Amino acid sequence: MSNTAQISSNSSEDFSENLSDPNKVFFSYAAKISSVKFTLLLEHFAAIADDVFYYSEPESNISFLSFETLNKQSFTFDTYESLSDEISKLKSKLISNHSDYEKFNLPIFLTSVKFPVKKNSDEWKDFNDIDFIIPKIILFQHSGTCFIIANFFSESFSHHENFNEFLERETELIYRLEQRVQEGTNNRVNLKDLPGENFENWKNKIDSVVKEIKREKIEKVVIARRVESEIESSINWQKIFDDLNNKYPTCTNFLYKSGKSIFFGSTPEILIKYSGFNFFTEALAGSIMRGVDPAQDKLFENELLNSEKNNIEHDAVIDYIKKSVLNYVDNVEISKNPVIKKLPNIQHLQTTVTGTLKSKDQMFKIISSLFPTPAVCGIPKELSLGMIEKTEEFDRGLFSGLIGWFNAENYGEFFVTIRSALVKDNKLYAYAGCGIVEGSDPAEEFEESKLKLKPILSLFNNADKN
Numbered sequence: 001m002s003n004t005a006q007i008s009s010n011s012s013e014d015f016s017e018n019l020s021d022p023n024k025v026f027f028s029y030a031a032k033i034s035s036v037k038f039t040l041l042l043e044h045f046a047a048i049a050d051d052v053f054y055y056s057e058p059e060s061n062i063s064f065l066s067f068e069t070l071n072k073q074s075f076t077f078d079t080y081e082s083l084s085d086e087i088s089k090l091k092s093k094l095i096s097n098h099s100d101y102e103k104f105n106l107p108i109f110l111t112s113v114k115f116p117v118k119k120n121s122d123e124w125k126d127f128n129d130i131d132f133i134i135p136k137i138i139l140f141q142h143s144g145t146c147f148i149i150a151n152f153f154s155e156s157f158s159h160h161e162n163f164n165e166f167l168e169r170e171t172e173l174i175y176r177l178e179q180r181v182q183e184g185t186n187n188r189v190n191l192k193d194l195p196g197e198n199f200e201n202w203k204n205k206i207d208s209v210v211k212e213i214k215r216e217k218i219e220k221v222v223i224a225r226r227v228e229s230e231i232e233s234s235i236n237w238q239k240i241f242d243d244l245n246n247k248y249p250t251c252t253n254f255l256y257k258s259g260k261s262i263f264f265g266s267t268p269e270i271l272i273k274y275s276g277f278n279f280f281t282e283a284l285a286g287s288i289m290r291g292v293d294p295a296q297d298k299l300f301e302n303e304l305l306n307s308e309k310n311n312i313e314h315d316a317v318i319d320y321i322k323k324s325v326l327n328y329v330d331n332v333e334i335s336k337n338p339v340i341k342k343l344p345n346i347q348h349l350q351t352t353v354t355g356t357l358k359s360k361d362q363m364f365k366i367i368s369s370l371f372p373t374p375a376v377c378g379i380p381k382e383l384s385l386g387m388i389e390k391t392e393e394f395d396r397g398l399f400s401g402l403i404g405w406f407n408a409e410n411y412g413e414f415f416v417t418i419r420s421a422l423v424k425d426n427k428l429y430a431y432a433g434c435g436i437v438e439g440s441d442p443a444e445e446f447e448e449s450k451l452k453l454k455p456i457l458s459l460f461n462n463a464d465k466n
Helices: 015-020 038-048 080-092 163-180 199-216 237-247 294-305 308-325 363-370 381-391 442-457
Strands: 025-033 051-057 062-066 069-075 094-096 109-113 130-135 137-142 145-154 191-193 220-231 252-258 261-267 270-275 278-289 329-334 339-342 346-357 402-406 411-416 420-424 427-436
Touching: 015 080, 025 163, 038 051, 038 062, 038 137, 038 163, 038 237, 038 252, 051 130, 051 237, 069 080, 069 145, 080 094, 080 109, 080 130, 080 363, 145 163, 199 220, 199 381, 199 427, 199 442, 220 381, 220 442, 237 252, 237 261, 252 411, 261 442, 270 363, 270 402, 278 294, 278 308, 278 442, 294 339, 294 346, 308 329, 308 346, 308 363, 346 442, 427 442
Parallel strands: 025 094
Antiparallel strands: 025 145, 051 062, 051 252, 062 137, 069 130, 109 130, 109 402, 137 145, 191 220, 220 427, 252 261, 261 420, 270 278, 270 411, 278 346, 329 346, 339 346, 402 411, 420 427
């Protein structure tokens, strides 16, 4: 199979015309298939396709892979309302068999959102402020059950006389591709460090930020580091995600390829999950390293739980969430005390927030209200954004932005894209942010940034100096 066009026989007409044509219907049909190895197929499509999306929640046994696009539209930061209108039109034209599989929340729509400090860098030009994507073909797995999902526009079923046969043909092509694609090498890719920010520059920057925090009465601002490396050979994406899925089963492991650029990561931070009228989010703020043994790990855990600085930071995030969802969510419940979320390299304070949605049609209003969160931006939001724009020399792009997926049955998941990196033109750009408050120690924050860079840099050789 030489290109993705062979996977889907569905022709791609102009999306706007299809959406406005009263005779056109939007179909989304699914069928159960035998399991396939998504990371093996990802290795193939990451090399040849322009738009690829991979998503995995190992602990929940959920993953999906899309590799060809029916529609991709871009929106600016202030046009969430336009996106909501577009989705409402699509839902009104939708005919689907997804209710035949009511135990499964099957994806239809994908989206990504950049961090809203726009610097128009060449580094991120393959991605838009907001990308809204409808894949042609999605492969979806949940707890060992695998589906193929096809999306297309048509006036009727007459163009697809037997839709089951169509899905069977697509599935057979995928099976053949899986057999032909070779397992990649297990060798890690080498990275060559490029000149970047040293500790003295970082210290001067954080000292300056702390002074401004005092002057402007800002509670907290998140300042990020970027580490740039040269990639010395081709990346084996199968190995990357097999490693991430094994090491970080409680995180959301993701890849989004657009054009020549690949953005990927392993994020522990949920922005929103919703199902029907049920709403869920969490505060994830306050961090400390893991111990070398269980006894030391417990000491660090207790230190984090009792840290005044980290608890102030955490409580500020909880208060922000409550205020942000007030107009959209009833019966808000917040877990009484934070718990510890342990990852292989770091541990965080975590508090869950649940509630009942007032309306099923306000998700992007809630996202606009919540995002960017204090965990990646600061408090108050606008002052923090201004300080970030002034302080950081690079463009965050999708780092500390959003990725998400949702369907027409009012199920969706959106995640904050921390612990992430960009691959472009044989370079790897890895990012980590630190919450700066009055009294922050630049040396401690620098060490924390190293911990946060580790999930990405540990996937490569020669990347332990940052």
